[in-house]
Amino acid sequence: ISRLTNDIMLMRQSVSQVFTGLIKETLSMLALISVMIYQSWQMSVMAVVILFFAILPVYKLGRRMRKIADATQAQLGDFTGQLDATFQGVRVVKAYGAEAYEIERARLTIRQLFKLYYKASRVQSAAAPIVNAAGTSAIAVVIWYGGYGAVHGTTTAGDLLSFIAAMIMAYRPFKTVAGLTTQLSEGMAAAKRFFTVLDQPAEIQNREGAVPLVVSQGEISFEKVSFHYAGGHGGISDVSFHVRRNSTVALVGASGAGKTTIMNLLLRFYEAQAGAIRIDGQDVRDVTIHSLRSAFAFVSQDIVLFDDTVRANIAYGSAGASEAEIIAAAQKANAHEFISQLPHGYDTMIGPSGVKLSGGQRQRLSIARAILKNAPILLLDEATSALDTASERAVQAALEALMQGRTTLVIAHRLSTIQHADCILVLDGGRIADAGTHAELLATSTLYQKLHQLTDAGDIRAAEPVA
Known part of the structure; x- marks a missing residue:
């Protein structure tokens, strides 16, 4: 700065x-x-x-x-x-x-x-x-x-x-x-x-001859993908999975298992060091970065809001959105009620990083932003983590409705939010240890059973990686 x-x-x-x-x-x-x-x-x-x-x-x-x-x-x-x-x-x-x-x-x-x-x-x-x-x-x-x-x-x-x-x-x-x-x-x-x-060049740039991404089905494939951070610490190793069209795949595991790394690689915040990531058969390295990221709506557990109005924060990344569309997105995210009670409604300035709002209110604005973008692929990094029980239920219902007809990748710290996922990938030490539905994993996966028990006791983010 x-x-x-x-x-x-x-x-x-x-x-x-x-x-x-x-x-x-x-x-x-x-x-x-x-x-x-x-x-x-x-x-x-x-x-x-x-x-x-x-x-x-x-x-x-x-x-x-x-x-x-x-x-x-x-x-x-x-x-x-x-x-x-x-x-x-x-x-x-x-x-x-x-x-x-x-x-x-x-x-x-x-x-x-x-x-x-x-x-x-x-x-x-x-x-x-x-x-x-x-x-x-x-x-x-x-x-x-x-x-x-x-x-x-x-x-x-x-x-x-x-x-x-x-x-x-x-x-x-x-x-x-x-x-x-x-x-x-x-x-x-x-x-x-x-x-x-x-003059510092961007670490991730468009390849020569890169073309716009064309999303027809919204299918995601990881093919023996590996990535490790500087010093060889953390990351993922030899990860392969496939997300079918309009399906929901959840990533679970202890902190440091590689869940967020997978999303970062999908968005090309980092470049895979081995293997390939494809969307509808197109290698993400062969398409333009702008078109790639335009295909995703992303809600992170680290809430990012700007020192602007409520309206501008919801419409961020959706230039030209109408007033009705912004309000509809806020309603689906269970945010319209508290926004209406703010001094200037949707024109209220929320301060740097949204400091004038509570944690739950900030999270709901970020969810409304993702809803408004209406992208074909959703990335949810524990999108309901900052909500109280009543708000969580309302927003979870809105998210489930939003996920219909869209490919969704979810990072979950509370297994109750992903029990209905089409497939759950259990990560441990940067590798996929088990995969299946909630019921299948409860019956066959010792690691998932342990995570489920920790969920009943609190939050699996406190779990230690299983050797």
Whole structure:
């Protein structure tokens, strides 16, 4: 975030102030140097040679300034992230009485920023004395040489005075350019950080010759798919299954079994390292990313809402949706009633991440968004996890009606929500351990029986992977 705010501000200042100042002052300096050369090229050479010795220290100051500016912006970015995390978790901070700890963390970071800003100020201030010393020396040498020439008749007093006047006038833009150089280094450091992000290629891109996905049946196939995260931890290994048209397949298993990884690979948030994933026989790597993701409606257990109106959040991804369609989606998600009670109804701003709503209300908005998209394939990552019992029943009924005529892949932490699934895949350690209907698995799968018992006691997310 800091690279898109503070760095851009420094780049803007460099362009609007530094570059315009450099152009103006450089042209003035060149014009005055031309006058000096016209008056006496010998004295001009002396002055330029002496001033040249000031260029190297100023250049070194610029390089040092760039390093300091880079460190400052990096520290400022860390501070921005630290503050964001603290504000997001303010309830946890208060609940654990950690206010003093967070204040001390902020104080230490601010001290580091102060030290960096102080160093930057010293570097910027160092350019002026160097240029002053060089300018004074140049004037002294010119007066000595010109005075000697005036005494011996090689030059006139008028020529000497006019040269000194032009030199003094050229000194001001030279000093200004030297000062702007250090500011320019700060802007260049910001530009480097900004373009490092801007030029970073997307990890997942369309293949050459990729074509739009055509969904006719909505069938999904995983064929010996493997994927592991950095370091070889987590992921899935040699996973194969087939989701028939208009059927519902549920994924169950302990945390880390690979359920979410399967959905991430299906949406191409990550690329499969082995095997193939197909939709209606089309390899997802051979179709455009936009058309692939347009075929899915996704409801995650991690609720994502934006600092916008209720209407905008429901219609997110469904540009051109009418008011009636938005309200109908909210009604199916059991959200219309509480939305109508908000201060401005569907025009109510819900704050960053929907902080003005309860957890259940936020989840129902995300479900309404998926309902409105009306995609041929549904991905549900425990979509009713944040709802109370009454709301869960209403939304579950709406989801079951929505799943009719659509291919659905469900991640379940409570087995009661997927008992009627056409097929349940039991994952363990990134592999499919068992598969079948609810009744079949209860009769034949020891792992599923254990998960079912844990469901009766609470939530299978607390389960440990079975060896």
